[in-house]
Amino acid sequence: MxxxxxxxxxxxxxxxxxxxxxxxxxxxxxxxxxxxxxxxxxxxxxxxxxxxxxxxxxxxxxxxxxxxxxxxxxxxxxFSAFAFENLKLLESGNYWTFSIYSVTSFAIGLLAVAAGVFLTKM
Missing domain, CATH: 1.20.1280 (Monooxygenase)
Structure with missing residues (x-):
């Protein structure tokens, strides 16, 4: 608590x-x-x-x-938490996870916002 x-x-x-x-x-x-x-x-x-x-x-x-x-x-x-998490992935050598996490967070986040806006227009 x-x-x-x-x-x-x-x-x-x-x-x-x-x-x-x-x-x-x-x-x-x-x-x-x-x-x-x-x-x-x-x-x-x-x-x-x-x-x-x-x-x-x-x-x-x-x-x-x-x-x-x-x-x-x-x-x-x-965004500060997102950037910090990515830095930790890079520092630990997890380049693949860093790439997937970064790209999917941005792309899926953008799509989710667009979907939310789209749903309000139905």
Missing amino acids: KAFLLVGFGGLAGSMCRYATSLLFTRAQSDFAWGTWIANVLGCLLIGLIYGLSEKFQWLTPEWRLFLTTGFCGGYTT
Whole structure:
């Protein structure tokens, strides 16, 4: 139960920061989704820093890592978790799994969004 609360509170904070980032960087006259792009890049940088520093200095308890990575970064952007998982696959030499996971996540995710939109138009 404690882990669920840590993830939940971290996710709450991350989601609020995500919304603030979108408000700050989204431009009405731009076709490019700057708010989303910046949140994805910052989330990836943040999860990398949290992982790297906690591995190097052992300064985070497992609870804080859960709160910050799964909770906050997950609430801020799920892309950071996706990128981190892919990095771990590459680091462990699982190139085939990395390729399948990356391509299918993007392609099937895009198709699922399109299917959802299509279903609403029926």
